[in-house]
Structure formats: C-alpha cells, structure tokens
Amino acid sequence: MRRKSITGRWLVNGVGVIILVLVGLVVAGTMALRYVYYESVSAALYEYADTTSGTFSVYLSDSSYDWTTASREFLANFRDRSQVEVQVLDADGNVQMTSTGFVPDANLRADWDAATSSNDGYGLWNGRYSSGERVMSLVTLIRQDDAVPGGLRVVVSLRLVDRQILVISGILIALAMLILFFVMLSSSYFVSSIINPVKEIGRGARTIATGNYRHRIPKRDNDEIGDLCDTINYMAGEIGKAEELKNDFISSISHELRTPLTAIKGWSETLSQIGDSNPDLTKRGLQVIADETDRLSDLVEELLDFSRLQGGRLAVRSERFDVIAELEETVLLYRPRAERENIRLYYVETEDIPPLMGDKDRIRQVFINIMDNAVKYASEGASIRVEAARVGGTVQIVISDTGIGISEEDLQHIKEKFYRVNKNGSIPGSGIGLALADEVVRLHGGRLEIDSTLGKGTAVTVTLPIPTDADK
Ligand code: ADP
Secondary structure (H helix, E strand, C coil): CCCCHHHHHHHHHHHHHHHHHHHHHHHHHHHHHHHHHHHHHHHHHHHHHHHHHHHHHHHHCCCCHHHHHHHHHHHHHHCCCCCCCEECCCCCEEEEECCCCCCCCCCCCHHHHHHHHHHCCEEEEECCCCCCCCEEEEEEEEEEEEEEEEEEEEEEECCHHHHHHHHHHHHHHHHHHHHHHHHHHHHHHHHHHHHHHHHHHHHHHHHCCCCCCCCCCCCCCCHHHHHHHHHHHHHHHHHHHHHHHHHHHHHHHHHHHHHHHHHHHHHHHHHHHCCCCCCCHHHHHHHHHHHHHHHHHHHHHHHHHHHHCCCCCCCCCCEECCCCHHHHHHHHHHHHHHCCCCCEEEEECCCCCEEEEEEEEHHHHHHHHHHHHHHCCCCCCCEEEEEEEEEECCEEEEEEEEECCCCCHHCCCCCCEEEECCCCCCCCCCCCHHHHHHHHHHHHHCEEEEEEEEEEEEEEEEEEEEECCCCC
C-alpha cells in the first residue's frame, strides 16, 4: 500500500479547502464589487441623462430653432465634455452630432433598440467600443408633440471604474495570500509539532523493541502525544521489569538445581571411592542422594505446575476432603525442620471444621508453600503459629510467623510470579510459590491474603468456602 503522510493529508484536506474558500471569496467579492460600482454608475447616468434631456428640451421648445439647430446649440453649450460624451440621434437612432466631434462607433445600436422597445423611453447598454474601451451608454428618447424626432445618448467610459475594481480585487487577492500564508505558517508549525514527536516516538519504540528497556522517550508536551510517550515508557518499564524477573527466575532456578546436583554428584563420587568399607557412611550418602532427588523432583513438579498455570491447564480435582488433615500433615512435615532451626511451631487445634470440596493435594501444596516460606524467612528463635477457624461460610487458615517480614512496597508484588524480595540473597527460592498458591486458592473459590510488617513478621490467611451441603 502506498504510504500516505500526514503532511500530504494536511495539504489536501486543510490547505486545499482553505485555498478553495479564499478563491471563492475573492471571485465573489470582485463580482459583488463590480455589480455595486456598475449599479452606481448607471444610477448616475440616469440622473445625468434626465438633466441633459431636460436642457435639450429647453432648446427644442424655442420656436426659432428646428431639431438640427437646437442640437447644434445644445452641444455648443455642453460643458461636461471631458467626462461624458453626448450624442444626438435622429428618428432612426443614427448619430447626427456628438459632443466630442469624433466619428461614433457604428456598432452601438443596442441601447437605441432597448429605448424604443421600452415603455419609459430609456435604453441602457454596457459593453466595449470596437477600440476595446469599456463604456456604459444610456439612450433617452426625446418626445415632441407625441412624436419621437430622435434621442440623446450619454456615454461614459468605465475605464476608471474598472481600474478601481481591479485595484480593490488586487488588494483582496493580496489579503487572501496573506491569510493563506499565516494559515500555512501556523498549521505547518502545528503539523510539525505532531510529526516530529511521532517520529521520535517511532525511533524510541524501535530502540525499546531491540531490547533496550531502559530507554525512555522524552515527553515534550502534556498532551495526547505526551500521554502516548508516558504509556510507551510505562510499557517499556513493565516489559523491563518482567524481563528482569524472568532473568532472576532463571538464575535462582539454576541455583536451586545446582545445590542438589552438587550434593548428589559429591556423594556419588564419595560412595564410589569408599566402596563397601563404611556401611554407615554409604547409608547416609544414599539418604542424601534420595533427599536431594526428592528436592529436584519437587522443584520440577513446581515448575511444571507453574507452566500449566501459565497455560491455563492447571487441573484441580473437586472432591470432598478434610482440610484440617492436610494442615496437620503439613505441620508434622515441618516440625523436625523447625526444631532443627530452633523455631517454635504452634498448632492450635480446632474441631468444628466441616469437609471442603476441592483438590486436597493442591491445597496441601498451598500450605506447604506458605509454611516453607514461614520457616525459610523466620529469624533465629522466631515462632510460627498455625490455626484454622470457621468464619461464616468459610474456613480461614492463618499461618503467621515472627520472621523478617515484608516491606509495604514488596507486599504489593509478592504474589506476582518470579517476584522475590531478596533476589541475590542467600535464601534459595524461585518466586513462584506464592503465585502458584494464590492461583490454586482462587481456583477453589477462595482468597489468599498476606499481612506483613517489616522486621515483625508475616501472616498469610487462606480463606476457603464451605460447600453449602457440608454439614449434611
Ligand atoms: P520463593 O520461592 O522466593 O519463596 P514465593 O513466591 O514463595 O517465592 O515468595 C515470594 C517472596 O515473598 C519471597 O522471595 C520472600 O521474599 C517473600 N516472602 C514470602 N513469604 C514470606 C514470609 N513468611 N516472610 C518474609 N518474606 C516472605
């Protein structure tokens, strides 16, 4: 498709229309001007013809003059010959005498014909002499005793009037050009104020597209284009953050994989060296290898779950299960580790909890993820408290710790995938535990909420709905 430019569109749609309007205005203005001028000339001509024919009639009424002598006398005393020409016409409309004395234009008969066919005895004509000069003429029929012995023709040149009209329309054209010039000037400024930033945005967006997410498009004005800059910058920032999170994720996952792999490799080498000589050490080594393999497969499982979650393929069974049993199992699972790490683990037993509907394995995974974090981020000597309660139509499970806590700013992102507070820190993690837990709870129609104060501790509340027929 042919590329269209904004400037081209502006020239056609904006400037083109303005030029058309201006040309129309100038043409209409000139025509109106001409009409007004010619009207006033003809009005003056009628008035003048009336006085002139009046004067001529006075000569004619003198009984001692016949038509020819009266005409001669009248023309001899005519004063305005420099401005107008007066001709005396005979009964057939032919010129008998003129005030200039020159041979009149033979073509001029239209006004006479008009005068004879009209009721009032006037005939106006407006045209060119054969010399090319534009004139206006008015014939007045002279009546004497009900007969028409001839007429008078008054002729004025329109040269001056035409020149005047030309000058004024010249001024109109100049004015139109001036207007056009200012319109072009102001709108070319306007168009370039759009085109230049758009070009700049295009360049900026291309730079961002090459992976330079730190690049920011400078915002010039606080208008729609400025908003666009803001949006693109925001987008670049968000993509950059996502990219960073992904990179962090890859590095922490690599780290997660490396630790068990190192242990497995180390122990397998040790075992192959010692042979059967030390059964106790062999047993311990095999145990470590088994544990680390479990850790690896857990991690792989978590990653698989996560990719299923991303693809919307996370399957959740729906069957009746005892949520308290899953919670207790999680507590049991973590008790030895808590003791080892000198963390007090309290479990508040509850009875009045009905069975829930859902996937018990996934719910246990949620508890494990939360508990794992509580232990992982607990400081030495901290305590963890696990309790469940029935609140209205829901079961609330709260796992709280007096660990390191989370800052308010991090708390907003904590449930996002790959998000980790202490990215390069010593504590291993992938940043997907909470994201996964949140999604699983959501799929069960529940909520996962996190309350935390930096340095004080964290409380994670899982709220799950009790099915309406649970107590039956
Ligand atoms: P990770 O695998 O890093 O633990 P999670 O999604 O489970 O990923 O948790 C995300 C981040 O939330 C963790 O990196 C940690 O900084 C913070 N976090 C989660 N639980 C706690 C807690 N109980 N105390 C302090 N920080 C926590």
